[in-house]
Amino acid sequence: MAQVERPLPAVADPLGGFTQDALETHLKSLAKAPAFWLERKRAAYERFAALPLPGRKDESWRFSNVSGVSLDGFAPAQGEAASARKRRTRTEIEVAAAATLVFIDGRPAALGPLSAELAGKGVVVSTLSEALARHPELLREHFMAQPQKLGSAKFAALHEAFVQDGAFIHVPRGVEIEAPIVVIHSASGSGGAVFPHTLVVADDNSRVTVVDHFVSSDESRQLACGANDLYAGHGAKVCYAAAQCWSKQALSLQFNSTVVRRDARVQSLNVHVGGRQARHESLSQLQAPGGFSEMLAVTVAGGAREFDQRTLQIHQAPNTKSDLLYKNALLDKARTIFSGLIIVDPDAQKTDAYQRNSNLMLSDDAESNSLPGLEIQANDVRCTHGATSSRIDPEQEFYLKSRGIPPKAADELLIFGFFEEVLNRLESEDLHAALRTLIRSRVRM
Amino acid sequence: MSKLAETDMITEAMDNPVSGIDQSSGNFRYDMKYDFDAGTGLNERTVDYISSVKKEAPWLLEFRQNALKTFESKPLPTHWATRDLESINFDKIRYYLSQGTKPKRTWAEVPDDIKATFERLGIPEQERKFLAGVEAQFDSEAAYSNIKEAVAKQGVIFMNSTEALREHPEIFRKFFGKVIPTGDNKFSALNSAVFSGGSFIYVPPGVKVSHPLQAYFRINAESFGQFERTLIIADEGAELTYMEGCTAPKFSTATLHSAVVELVALKGAKIQYITVQNWSSNVFNLVTKRGLAHEDSEIKWIDCNIGSRLTMKYPGVVLKGRKSRGEVISIALANDGQHQDTGAKMVHAADETTSTVVSKSISVGQGRATYRGVVHIPRHLRGCKNNTECDALLINTNSRTDTYPAITVRGDRHAVQHEASVSKVSAEQIFYMQQRGLTEGQAMSLSVNGFVNELARQFPMEYSVELKRLIDLEMEGSVG
Numbered sequence: 001m002a003q004v005e006r007p008l009p010a011v012a013d014p015l016g017g018f019t020q021d022a023l024e025t026h027l028k029s030l031a032k033a034p035a036f037w038l039e040r041k042r043a044a045y046e047r048f049a050a051l052p053l054p055g056r057k058d059e060s061w062r063f064s065n066v067s068g069v070s071l072d073g074f075a076p077a078q079g080e081a082a083s084a085r086k087r088r089t090r091t092e093i094e095v096a097a098a099a100t101l102v103f104i105d106g107r108p109a110a111l112g113p114l115s116a117e118l119a120g121k122g123v124v125v126s127t128l129s130e131a132l133a134r135h136p137e138l139l140r141e142h143f144m145a146q147p148q149k150l151g152s153a154k155f156a157a158l159h160e161a162f163v164q165d166g167a168f169i170h171v172p173r174g175v176e177i178e179a180p181i182v183v184i185h186s187a188s189g190s191g192g193a194v195f196p197h198t199l200v201v202a203d204d205n206s207r208v209t210v211v212d213h214f215v216s217s218d219e220s221r222q223l224a225c226g227a228n229d230l231y232a233g234h235g236a237k238v239c240y241a242a243a244q245c246w247s248k249q250a251l252s253l254q255f256n257s258t259v260v261r262r263d264a265r266v267q268s269l270n271v272h273v274g275g276r277q278a279r280h281e282s283l284s285q286l287q288a289p290g291g292f293s294e295m296l297a298v299t300v301a302g303g304a305r306e307f308d309q310r311t312l313q314i315h316q317a318p319n320t321k322s323d324l325l326y327k328n329a330l331l332d333k334a335r336t337i338f339s340g341l342i343i344v345d346p347d348a349q350k351t352d353a354y355q356r357n358s359n360l361m362l363s364d365d366a367e368s369n370s371l372p373g374l375e376i377q378a379n380d381v382r383c384t385h386g387a388t389s390s391r392i393d394p395e396q397e398f399y400l401k402s403r404g405i406p407p408k409a410a411d412e413l414l415i416f417g418f419f420e421e422v423l424n425r426l427e428s429e430d431l432h433a434a435l436r437t438l439i440r441s442r443v444r445m
Numbered sequence: 446m447s448k449l450a451e452t453d454m455i456t457e458a459m460d461n462p463v464s465g466i467d468q469s470s471g472n473f474r475y476d477m478k479y480d481f482d483a484g485t486g487l488n489e490r491t492v493d494y495i496s497s498v499k500k501e502a503p504w505l506l507e508f509r510q511n512a513l514k515t516f517e518s519k520p521l522p523t524h525w526a527t528r529d530l531e532s533i534n535f536d537k538i539r540y541y542l543s544q545g546t547k548p549k550r551t552w553a554e555v556p557d558d559i560k561a562t563f564e565r566l567g568i569p570e571q572e573r574k575f576l577a578g579v580e581a582q583f584d585s586e587a588a589y590s591n592i593k594e595a596v597a598k599q600g601v602i603f604m605n606s607t608e609a610l611r612e613h614p615e616i617f618r619k620f621f622g623k624v625i626p627t628g629d630n631k632f633s634a635l636n637s638a639v640f641s642g643g644s645f646i647y648v649p650p651g652v653k654v655s656h657p658l659q660a661y662f663r664i665n666a667e668s669f670g671q672f673e674r675t676l677i678i679a680d681e682g683a684e685l686t687y688m689e690g691c692t693a694p695k696f697s698t699a700t701l702h703s704a705v706v707e708l709v710a711l712k713g714a715k716i717q718y719i720t721v722q723n724w725s726s727n728v729f730n731l732v733t734k735r736g737l738a739h740e741d742s743e744i745k746w747i748d749c750n751i752g753s754r755l756t757m758k759y760p761g762v763v764l765k766g767r768k769s770r771g772e773v774i775s776i777a778l779a780n781d782g783q784h785q786d787t788g789a790k791m792v793h794a795a796d797e798t799t800s801t802v803v804s805k806s807i808s809v810g811q812g813r814a815t816y817r818g819v820v821h822i823p824r825h826l827r828g829c830k831n832n833t834e835c836d837a838l839l840i841n842t843n844s845r846t847d848t849y850p851a852i853t854v855r856g857d858r859h860a861v862q863h864e865a866s867v868s869k870v871s872a873e874q875i876f877y878m879q880q881r882g883l884t885e886g887q888a889m890s891l892s893v894n895g896f897v898n899e900l901a902r903q904f905p906m907e908y909s910v911e912l913k914r915l916i917d918l919e920m921e922g923s924v925g
Contacts, residue, residue, distance in 0.1 A: 059525050063853070330857075346843055361857035364825065368855075374848040376867045379839035383867040389854035390861060 017075025044160035060151025077192030106164035166197025216247035263290035301334035330366035512637030609645030643673035679714035708736035740766030761790030779812030808844035
């Protein structure tokens with residue numbers, strides 16, 4: 001294993017600043033964590049060090065700029081003084097939250113507590129470190145418990161090894177929470193790496209909405225290597241929305257895993273506007289009959305940035321449903337990659353799976369790559385997918401022009417219209433409005 | 446017929462010609478008698494040998510040698526393709542059996558199911574023996590020379606690649622290896638190293654070829670090409686339809702077939718290339734097919750895959766000229782033990798180019814059908830359009846289908862759409878037909894035929910009739 005002493009490298013180091021020493025320093029900062037947690041981290045580090053960086057021939061990194069995912073020059077973020085953290089707890093997502101958690105450089109900074117009523121019902125909204133002390137069994141069961149099937153096993157191991165803290169949300173059986181729980185992950189400084197994590201465990205027949213907001217406090221070069229685990233027990237309803245607004249210099253790697261149990265329903269919406277290069281992997285496992293997973297994403301790709309989205313919908317039981325809709329608007333010299341796969345296991349009869357990727361091309365220099373895939377091993381299924389890449393409908397453009405609307409404004413209007421189809425799927429009006437505002441503030445051309 | 450004294454070749458009895466898997470068995474000796482057999486395995490000597498037997502020009506020998514190096518340096522593409530490729534033993538394959546070197550087999554050795562299939566398809570007695578490999582010479586000389594004569598009047602050159610290299614090197618060399626470079630993939634490199642046989646066609650400007658040219662006749666006149674190299678050039682404004690293969694199962698003794706087919710459609714030309722592939726189920730069929738479409742030209746691949754153990758074939762069109770059009774129509778039927786890995790590749794390289802892909806696959810029993818596609822629109826073009834549709838039909842509960850398209854679009858002046866669906870035969874339809882007195886099997890066949898009907902109609906009539914019968918056959922025993 002790569003635990004041998006390394007001399008200072010002259011060339012790009014595949015481990016970056018994530019050396020064995022860095023791990024030891026990190027583990028020391030977690031002195032209070034239980035032994036199993038530290039062991040897991042050591043094991044994860046070994047996996048991270050042993051696995052190769054993605055290469056050009058890697059099918060799961062096809063079309064990606066693999067040279068852009070180098071760890072060279074990054075090291076775990078050190079975190080600022082608590083007082084400095086306090087100052088920046090503002091979010092652009094303006095919704096009335098049931099609870100708010102703020103993490104700055106991976107460390108908890110503020111907690112807008114839960115109402116006494118919900119706390120009384122047993123709802124837990126806390127940090128991972130707190131949960132380690134109080135609910136270790138839930139962490140053991142659900143924290144990064146699902147396989148990494150989309151190509152980032154190395155980075156997921158890095159996340160597990162260096163995750164400092166994160167959000168832990170547990171909704172007990174039958175409890176319904178109306179307002180969203182908002183988690184803000186903020187990163188600062190140059191060369192720092194953050195490992196945001198959000199773990200949501202929704203027990204049987206519960207209902208919860210969770211919003212992750214990823215934001216940088218400055219426009220410097222950062223590494224965000226985040227993960228979120230969603231678990232929806234029988235009959236549970238989980239709505240998860242994430243707004244990725246990292247710095248335009250950031251390298252973002254995010255892994256999402258969703259487990260859907262019997263008759264459960266999970267809706268996840270990812271909004272991507274930040275990062276120099278942002279990869280998002282999303283795995284949905286439909287494990288029991290009646291499960292439904294709705295996977296949504298909108299991406300505003302501008303500049304010379306790359307957005308790389310990889311999804312996998314696995315139907316492991318009969319009578320399950322999944323519906324994916326990923327929309328990208330491409331401006332300037334941006335590149336997007338959508339690679340989606342629907343797998344229907346043998347015997348997962350009566351599967352209903354859908355997948356659609358639409359790319360709105362708004363620049364002659366933009367590039368979209370679409371790889372919508374199917375692997376079907378059961379015959380009584382309904383599986384379809386579609387992918388389109390095209391410009392705005394010229395008729396719509398002409399109409400707006402004829403009304404005297406300047407081309408830039410017309411483009412903006414049409415982008416919003418393009419995204420509305422996705423945002424409309426959200427049940428919560430407030431969340432819809434908040435995300436719309438966020439996208440608008442970022443799209444201004 | 447041939448300038449080479451190939452007719453008096455010694456035939457070598459193979460111990461196990463039926464399965465055709467063990468190519469090395471047989472009493473192979475280094476004996477003058479086997480002048481025209483390159484033996485098993487592949488090395489520089491094999492390549493030198495093939496080239497010298499064919500009395501080829503030095504540039505071609507060099508071309509073959511370079512190709513061999515490329516082949517050896519390239520790994521098997523198992524990072525995306527099936528690992529089944531690893532079961533090909535390249536050392537046990539005969540890379541060159543010259544014309545006339547035919548496997549000796551008696552009619553009694555032909556498996557019963559193949560015989561039954563011939564019976565059901567209504568293949569004439571003579572032809573059956575040929576198709577089963579009992580006789581390598583089916584008397585189709587007459588048909589071939591008639592067609593050759595008829596089209597020669599129009600100035601069309603239609604001959605095998607070996608002859609063409611000798612008789613028309615100036616045309617051949619100009620286009621050869623230009624559409625599919627040696628290093629395109631491992632198997633195109635293999636073909637470039639050891640190719641023999643295949644067709645060469647040149648259609649002069651403005652000529653619309655009166656007959657569809659059929660490789661079927663020509664190939665019958667020699668032994669089946671294992672590493673065929675076909676080059677078709679349609680000069681400005683010319684039109685041509687070419688047909689390859691036939692619907693009857695072809696019983697091959699060689700387990701690896703790796704052809705390269707290059708089409709060039711010059712300005713305003715039209716080429717339609719029809720393939721019906723029905724190799725026996727021990728064959729790896731790894732084929733590279735691509736056309737180069739110049740301004741205003743049109744290349745259309747109609748590709749139907751029924752046989753083989755593994756077929757990997759993605760006919761492509763490079764749309765090089767403005768307003769050129771490319772089309773792939775693909776039908777694949779995968780039964781037990783078969784993997785049909787087919788698709789299309791459309792590379793747009795000029796403004797206002799259009800491409801269409803329609804693929805329909807049927808998986809029966811444990812068969813696996815895969816669609817793999819590439820659509821590529823590079824920077825700074827305008828008005829390119831692609832439309833891709835893939836439909837898969839799954840017959841049995843454990844049938845499998847995959848779809849892996851890759852679509853790259855650069856710029857905002859194009860329209861690209863891809864759609865795929867997977868379904869099973871409608872239970873209602875089956876029920877209705879059973880109400881009308883059809884058996885479940887008949888109903889299923891009818892339904893599957895309906896599924897491909899829209900595409901099968903584009904085939905020449907005799908092909909679509911045979912295709913229909915063949916589907917009936919394949920569907921038998923798939924229900925109940």
